[in-house]
Amino acid sequence: MKHFVILGGGYGGVTIANTLLKGNMPSDIRLTMIDRMPYQTMKTEYYALAAGTASDVELRVPFPVHQNLNMKYGEVSSVDLENKKVIMENDDPVYYDQLVIALGCTDRFHGIPGAEEYACTIQSMSAVRQTYQVLNDTKPYGRVNIVGGGLSGVEIAAELRESRPDLNIALIDRGSRVLSAFPPKMSAYVEKWFHEHDVETLSHISISSLEPGVIHTTGDDIISDATVWTAGIQPVEIVQKLDVPKDHQGRVLLNEYYQIPEHPEVYVCGDCASLPFAPSGQAAEGQGEQIGHIALALWRGETPRLSPIKLKGTLGSLGKKAGFGLMGKRQVMGRVPRILKSGVLWMSKHHFG
Ligand SMILES: Cc1cc2nc3c(=O)[nH]c(=O)nc-3n(C[C@H](O)[C@H](O)[C@H](O)COP(=O)(O)OP(=O)(O)OC[C@H]3O[C@@H](n4cnc5c(N)ncnc54)[C@H](O)[C@@H]3O)c2cc1C
Incomplete structure (x- = not known):
């Protein structure tokens, strides 16, 4: 069996897991996803929890449940790229054949x-x-x-x-x-x-x-x-400490398949990855879907077919009744973008659920 390990069950990590589970993974692949939390959290809504207008439980979404997915809960301390192992806090190391680093960002x-x-x-x-x-x-x-x-x-x-x-x-x-x-x-x-x-x-x-x-x-x-x-943000400390080439924001430089060039067994996704646009949940999901398809194609011995990640735009809220948004060059302000944002959140929660 080959061990495919995803570090981080956020927007990127969960999308990769879902893509692999829907895509007929070969039977010799063992899939593990590791997160410190026992549920996914809707990071795009953290502002509401901080302010006190949303409750903690409203921001939680269950991780996918599937016979081919092994969830492991714990704190990742570091990644040893040379020995292909993930060092865990107060737990045994996790050895991998292929790895995804999708651990998100921290403050700068x-x-x-x-x-x-x-x-x-x-x-x-x-x-x-x-x-x-x-x-x-x-x-x-x-x-x-x-x-x-x-x-x-x-x-x-x-x-x-x-x-x-x-x-x-x-x-x-x-x-x-x-x-x-x-x-x-x-x-x-x-x-x-x-x-x-x-x-x-x-x-x-x-x-x-x-x-x-x-x-x-x-x-x-x-x-x-x-x-x-x-x-300001930057990739998490685990990525900061990785001795691999990075861009000026500290994000890991990758090849066309989102792998670390010197370690093609390691993919990097979301806020940790050097992508041609600003970090966002949307970008992490778009890239996550592609990484899933790339891994499936490479396992089948096929050449992955890639198209550019398409971003739909950005929506922001001003409290519960107003908002703003940018879709391509189109600017929207007022109640409509706020309603759209609530709709996007609802879809996002149910997709993950
Ligand atoms: C207030 C706010 C509003 C935002 N609004 C938007 C928006 O409207 N639209 C948009 O597209 N993006 C938005 N974003 C950005 C978006 O949330 C991030 O870009 C997105 O979450 C990145 O996805 P990711 O998969 O890279 O990381 P994350 O979704 O952050 O997932 C990382 C996962 O790794 C886990 N993890 C991290 N470190 C460890 C560790 N050491 N051990 C174990 N587990 C660990 C975390 O628990 C988490 O589950 C917003 C962000 C914030 C803070």
């Missing part, structure tokens, strides 16, 4: 002193649970600063406004506008929503350090009862 603090120690984060379920506690225990009329005006920062600021009307909320960015990766018209719409809902947007702020209760900047200090960090 840009070397700012105190950021890691004093800011709350939202890149893992465990971190989000702690952030929920801090945000919802913040004293009445306290001040919460969200650092980073990208999609996650915008969604969490808006959701927190709905959850805690009493709080003073500010969204801080070092650029000139929120959602700098989106068209200016969309940023203007979002900034107007924030203005109408009493969320401050602070631009051109360069943070120099964090201490308990205060954010130091190159200008004035900013008082902060709670700070949420959404100002």
Whole structure:
């Protein structure tokens, strides 16, 4: 038997497992997926759990159940590429013939002193649970600063406004506008929503350090009862420590089959992989489906047929009633994109379930 091991049961890992299970895997392949959690979590909704508008259980989706899939729960510590083994925390190593690394991302603090120690984060379920506690225990009329005006920062600021009307909320960015990766018209719409809902947007702020209760900047200090960090991501530490070629964002460079060129038995998927677009759940799923088909074709001795990954666009929420979206060049703002986003979440949950 050959052991095919998937590290990480997120958007990428689960899609690969489902693709393999539907695709007539050869009978000599043993499939194992390893995750620290006993269920998949809907990472795209972490902002709602942090703010307190969604419950923990609403974000959980059962892993696929199939006689040919062995689920293993535990913490992966490292990958030994030379000896083809996965080192587990407090458990025996797992040996593989083929491996997928789909462990997602963690925060990037840009070397700012105190950021890691004093800011709350939202890149893992465990971190989000702690952030929920801090945000919802913040004293009445306290001040919460969200650092980073990208999609996650915008969604969490808006959701927190709905959850805690009493709080003073500010969204801080070092650029000139929120959602700098989106068209200016969309940023203007979002900034107007924030203005109408009493969320401050602070631009051109360069943070120099964090201490308990205060954010130091190159200008004035900013008082902060709670700070949420959404100002950058990078692949998880396990991937950071892998001695393989990477792009400038720390993502692993891959060949046409999404394998590490020096280790073609290892695929890398999702936020850990160097892809020609920004990390997203959609990209992880699109790539995951391709990796599944590639593995099936190679097992059959066929040449995999590949087409470019197609992304459908991005949808963001401003609380429960408004949203924004970009589909190709088409910009949508208001209630419709919010309804679409709820629909996408529903489909995503049921697909995985
Ligand atoms: C607030 C927020 C909103 C977002 N909104 C969108 C959106 O609207 N659309 C979109 O496309 N994308 C969105 N994203 C991005 C998207 O969630 C990620 O790009 C996507 O989850 C990446 O998928 P992945 O499979 O690479 O990793 P993940 O889905 O993060 O899966 C990684 C898995 O690995 C497991 N794991 C990690 N480390 C270990 C370890 N050491 N041991 C064992 N298990 C481990 C984790 O438990 C997890 O199950 C959003 C992200 C955030 C934070």
